[in-house]
Amino acid sequence: MEDMFRLVDCEEMFSKRCIWVNGPVIVGAGPSGLATAACLKEQGVPFMVLERAECIASLWQKRTYDRLKLHLPKHFCQLPNFPFPQHFPEYPSKNQFIDYLQSYARHFDINPRFNQCVQSARYDEISGLWRVKTVATCGSVKNEFEYICRWLVVATGENAECVMPEIEGLGEFKGDVIHACEYKCGERFKGKKVLVVGCGNSGMELSLDLSNHNASPSIVVRSSVHVLPREVFGKSTFELATLMLQWLPLWVVDKILLVLAWLVLGNIGKFGLKRPSEGPLLWKNTKGKTPVLDIGTLEKIRSGDIKVVPAIKRFSDGCVELVNGEKQDVDAVVLATGYRSNVPSWLQEGEFFSENGFPDGWKGKVGVYAVGFTRRGLSGASFDAIKIAGDIGQLWKQDTKQKKHRTIACHRRCISQF
Numbered sequence: 001m002e003d004m005f006r007l008v009d010c011e012e013m014f015s016k017r018c019i020w021v022n023g024p025v026i027v028g029a030g031p032s033g034l035a036t037a038a039c040l041k042e043q044g045v046p047f048m049v050l051e052r053a054e055c056i057a058s059l060w061q062k063r064t065y066d067r068l069k070l071h072l073p074k075h076f077c078q079l080p081n082f083p084f085p086q087h088f089p090e091y092p093s094k095n096q097f098i099d100y101l102q103s104y105a106r107h108f109d110i111n112p113r114f115n116q117c118v119q120s121a122r123y124d125e126i127s128g129l130w131r132v133k134t135v136a137t138c139g140s141v142k143n144e145f146e147y148i149c150r151w152l153v154v155a156t157g158e159n160a161e162c163v164m165p166e167i168e169g170l171g172e173f174k175g176d177v178i179h180a181c182e183y184k185c186g187e188r189f190k191g192k193k194v195l196v197v198g199c200g201n202s203g204m205e206l207s208l209d210l211s212n213h214n215a216s217p218s219i220v221v222r223s224s225v226h227v228l229p230r231e232v233f234g235k236s237t238f239e240l241a242t243l244m245l246q247w248l249p250l251w252v253v254d255k256i257l258l259v260l261a262w263l264v265l266g267n268i269g270k271f272g273l274k275r276p277s278e279g280p281l282l283w284k285n286t287k288g289k290t291p292v293l294d295i296g297t298l299e300k301i302r303s304g305d306i307k308v309v310p311a312i313k314r315f316s317d318g319c320v321e322l323v324n325g326e327k328q329d330v331d332a333v334v335l336a337t338g339y340r341s342n343v344p345s346w347l348q349e350g351e352f353f354s355e356n357g358f359p360d361g362w363k364g365k366v367g368v369y370a371v372g373f374t375r376r377g378l379s380g381a382s383f384d385a386i387k388i389a390g391d392i393g394q395l396w397k398q399d400t401k402q403k404k405h406r407t408i409a410c411h412r413r414c415i416s417q418f
């Protein structure tokens with residue numbers, strides 16, 4: 001391996017291929033990882049991006065449905081230092097967003113190392129360095145690598161793994177059972193009775209898509225949910241809330257949002273969609289749950305094309321039994337039960353990982369950072385990326401200044417991207 005530097009001071013390291021990275025290792029080549037890489041470039045800091053998939057933005061390219069559009073206006077979703085093309089609509093489609101991310105990577109010349117799934121990352125107190133172990137799969141061959149670096153940026157996303165619920169009888173259910181991440185289009189469910197489990201943004205939109213493709217969807221709403229119109233009087237609800245928060249306390253904005261939602265959507269409680277006792281912004285802040293932005297599902301619920309049902313008791317013999325005792329025939333089940341981060345499984349760093357990353361959001365101790373973990377979607381990721389690159393950039397400049405004053409015996413080869 002010509003690009004490798006083999007460390008000689010630790011026996012254990014001989015068993016793996018060790019790679020010294022000059023600058024930070026960024027784990028994940030989704031929007032957060034790309035944004036951080038681009039901001040580091042601007043700071044003149046070299047880096048290495050490790051990605052488990054064989055492409056950038058794997059969530060968007062592989063695990064999203066065809067009709068998906070960004071729910072927020074485009075100016076809230078663009079990454080730092082590279083605006084969306086002028087001709088993009090207010091709510092870009094998933095393919096437009098993927099095109100944008102590919103142009104972004106090209107523009108900043110970001111070339112991740114693909115097929116590198118991070119298995120563990122540990123801070124070595126003695127050397128003051130991070131040791132990041134990956135497995136790279138090439139066909140049936142597995143190669144282990146160890147990357148050694150001073151800074152680690154966690155950019156693996158809040159939605160890295162699917163949440164698969166345990167429901168009695170589901171394992172024996174004979175029909176199709178898929179997670180929302182495998183759902184592409186309702187065409188294959190035409191004429192079928194489909195149970196959609198979960199009423200977040202995914203469950204609501206997939207039910208709409210199923211209905212539009214002449215399937216008969218029922219959506220399971222086991223607790224409460226905030227549904228808001230995507231726009232109020234032609235203005236994005238999210239944008240309105242952001243503007244109001246500059247002047248008004250959160251509880252007042254929450255009250256105004258609920259009045260607006262009532263004016264536009266009416267009383268959703270009568271369709272089985274019970275609102276939480278907290279307002280939508282407080283619900284998001286305290287429970288981490290994103291309000292659903294309605295893009296037509298409510299109309300279908302109102303017309304009876306989509307049925308709302310309560311929690312599931314069990315599956316048996318091709319039918320589902322609900323907690324209210326009702327039984328329904330079901331041909332297929334779509335689990336829109338959400339996602340979770342995978343960071344606790346590989347990052348060996350005690351402070352990480354609360355629901356929102358580090359206690360301080362983007363910055364941990366000992367040179368570790370997190371981007372995109374504060375439940376603020378793409379705009380939150382951009383904010384974190386700018387902060388992280390600024391912080392590392394400063395340390396990098398201090399380091400390089402000091403190094404100029406020292407003569408370093410440098411027999412090793414480092415790799416990183418610049």
Ligand SMILES: Cc1cc2nc3c(=O)[nH]c(=O)nc-3n(C[C@H](O)[C@H](O)[C@H](O)COP(=O)(O)OP(=O)(O)OC[C@H]3O[C@@H](n4cnc5c(N)ncnc54)[C@H](O)[C@@H]3O)c2cc1C
Pocket residue numbers: 027028029030031032033050051052053056057058059060063064065068069070071072077116117118119155156157158159160202339342346371372376377378379381
């Ligand atoms: C269906 C859907 C629609 C969404 N729509 C919006 C929207 O409109 N607006 C919005 O703001 N947010 C939206 N989100 C939230 C969305 O996840 C984020 O906004 C965005 O993708 C976050 O980017 P990220 O880079 O942090 O995470 P991701 O996009 O998930 O990227 C993380 C990357 O890390 C890689 N990775 C994970 N684990 C490892 C590992 N162990 N080793 C190496 N690589 C790893 C993954 O393969 C992935 O490429 C949506 C989410 C879903 C599921």
Ligand SMILES: NC(=O)c1ccc[n+]([C@@H]2O[C@H](COP(=O)([O-])OP(=O)(O)OC[C@H]3O[C@@H](n4cnc5c(N)ncnc54)[C@H](OP(=O)(O)O)[C@@H]3O)[C@@H](O)[C@H]2O)c1
Pocket residue numbers: 068069070071072159165166167180197198199200201202203205220222223224290311312336337338339
């Ligand atoms: N265009 C867009 O912008 C767009 C589209 C889709 C998704 N997204 C984003 O992607 C992220 C994930 O959204 P998501 O909708 O996939 O997940 P989510 O918001 O986490 O919603 C998961 C849903 O599944 C329910 N659930 C979980 N386990 C269940 C069980 N055993 N039985 C019944 N219901 C169960 C949850 O109910 P409880 O509330 O009771 O736990 C919740 O309603 C969010 O940030 C969302 O905003 C965005």
